[in-house]
Amino acid sequence: MDKITIIVPCFNEQEVLLALYEKLQKVLGAVKDCEFTCLFINDGSKDGTLDILRDLSAADHRISYLSFSRNFGKEAAMLAGLDYAQGDAVIIMDADLQHPPELIPEMLDYWRQGYDDVCAKRRDRNDETFGKATMTKLFYRILEVGSKVPVQRNVGDFRLLDKRCVAALCLLREEQRYTKGMFTWIGYRKKEFYFNPQQRFAGQTTWNYLSLTNLAIEGITSFTTAPLRLTAVLGLFVSFIAICYMVFVFFSALIYGDPVAGYPTLLTVLLFLGGVQLLSLGIIGEYLGRVFNESKKRPIYIVDEYDHRKMSYATERAVREKPLN
Ligand code: UDP
Ligand code: MG
Numbered sequence: 001m002d003k004i005t006i007i008v009p010c011f012n013e014q015e016v017l018l019a020l021y022e023k024l025q026k027v028l029g030a031v032k033d034c035e036f037t038c039l040f041i042n043d044g045s046k047d048g049t050l051d052i053l054r055d056l057s058a059a060d061h062r063i064s065y066l067s068f069s070r071n072f073g074k075e076a077a078m079l080a081g082l083d084y085a086q087g088d089a090v091i092i093m094d095a096d097l098q099h100p101p102e103l104i105p106e107m108l109d110y111w112r113q114g115y116d117d118v119c120a121k122r123r124d125r126n127d128e129t130f131g132k133a134t135m136t137k138l139f140y141r142i143l144e145v146g147s148k149v150p151v152q153r154n155v156g157d158f159r160l161l162d163k164r165c166v167a168a169l170c171l172l173r174e175e176q177r178y179t180k181g182m183f184t185w186i187g188y189r190k191k192e193f194y195f196n197p198q199q200r201f202a203g204q205t206t207w208n209y210l211s212l213t214n215l216a217i218e219g220i221t222s223f224t225t226a227p228l229r230l231t232a233v234l235g236l237f238v239s240f241i242a243i244c245y246m247v248f249v250f251f252s253a254l255i256y257g258d259p260v261a262g263y264p265t266l267l268t269v270l271l272f273l274g275g276v277q278l279l280s281l282g283i284i285g286e287y288l289g290r291v292f293n294e295s296k297k298r299p300i301y302i303v304d305e306y307d308h309r310k311m312s313y314a315t316e317r318a319v320r321e322k323p324l325n
Contacts, residue, residue: 003087004108006038009077013095014048020095021056021063027101034108039064040095041081044071050305057307067305075177076301078157082166083320084306091160099158103195107160116188119152119159120195132212139216146226149184155192164188174222175293175300178215181223221286228287231280238276242269 006024010017017040028036042050042065053065066080078092089111093099103120110118136154143151157179161169168186169179184190220227303316311319 002034002089004034004036005081005085005087005090006036006104007041007078007081007085007090007092008038008095009041009043009074009081009092010045010049010053010095011043011071011074011077012045012047012049014045014052016096017049017052017056020097020101023097023101027104031105031108035087037062037064037087039066039081039085041065041077042067043074043077044068054308064307065305066303066307069302069304072301074157075179078179079170079173079177080301080303082161082169085166087163089160089162090166091158093158094156099156100195103158104160106193110191110193111160111162113191114189115191116162116165117159117183117186117190119155119183119190119192121152121192122154122156123194123196131209135209135212135216139219142216142220143181143223146220146224147181149181149223152180152184152190152192155180158195159183162188173300175296175298176218176222176290177300178219178222181219217286221290225287227283231283234276235280238273 006028008020013020021038024036024038028034040053040056040063042053050065050067053063053067057063057065066084068077068080081092082090089108091104091107093101099120107118107120140151140153161183165183165186165188168188169182172182172185299313302313303311305311306316306319
């Protein structure tokens with residue numbers, strides 16, 4: 001009997017949790033040859049999410065939960081899920097029913113066929129505004145050009161991972177996480193299959209333009225140093241133009257005796273160079289900031305409660321490093 005852990009990060013999901021639980025129960029009940037555990041990660045919700053999880057886990061031994069001391073973000077919640085998950089494979093899914101549990105049997109089939117990383121690919125995202133869709137496209141383009149690892153397009157975090165993948169992912173403990181890049185980075189045999197994303201069942205999406213932009217910058221800077229290379233190339237290019245222009249100005253003064261009228265050109269060049277320099281500094285700063293944050297070596301999340309037990313960081317680490325069974 002294969003043991004599968006289903007990891008569900010939850011942030012203010014009180015409206016959907018019971019519906020999700022019912023649906024999971026129905027779908028998982030039909031899969032006879034697997035033993036499921038659902039591990040919910042309460043990512044510092046401000047609503048009744050934690051109470052619902054407590055009740056569920058008290059009533060159903062297959063439900064287990066982990067509660068953070070505050071909101072650490074979905075990436076941290078997913079890592080916590082991977083840290084605490086047990087068994088032969090895990091499935092990561094959103095709480096809001098945008099990832100239909102009906103696909104789980106199909107994912108398990110692919111896993112049995114020998115794939116280590118099965119992920120559901122969105123067919124189209126009709127719930128997205130034009131701006132969001134364009135931004136997403138641009139982001140993937142930059143990532144693809146910049147990185148040498150092939151990027152999986154339009155895949156969400158709905159995926160099944162073999163325990164080998166889980167072990168590999170748990171080794172990647174950078175604080176500023178771009179998990180989607182990590183999935184591709186670890187390699188292993190991957191399988192993508194299509195699904196139609198559902199509308200959010202209830203509640204609000206927590207992503208807005210600002211957080212998406214942040215995620216994009218996060219993704220790019222954690223995945224590739226191409227922007228740094230780009231500034232170097234830009235510098236070379238600008239220097240080359242500058243030298244050509246210098247030669248031109250020098251000889252035109254020499255041959256034609258041009259009384260080189262300087263002000264407008266000078267100002268344009270000055271502003272352009274200033275802009276380029278600030279941009280390069282910004283890019284360097286972005287990477288420097290990452291180095292700064294990583295060098296603090298802080299824990300990525302802090303667990304407050306695990307299946308009705310209050311946790312200190314020391315006990316939490318002991319539990320994480322020595323799984324309970
Ligand atoms: N989530 C989380 N922490 C956060 C934000 C979101 O754990 O800080 C969870 C949320 O509960 C949901 C999943 O991540 O299960 C996806 O969030 P959401 O539906 O808001 O994102 P979208 O589907 O729009 O990408
Ligand atoms: Mg969602």
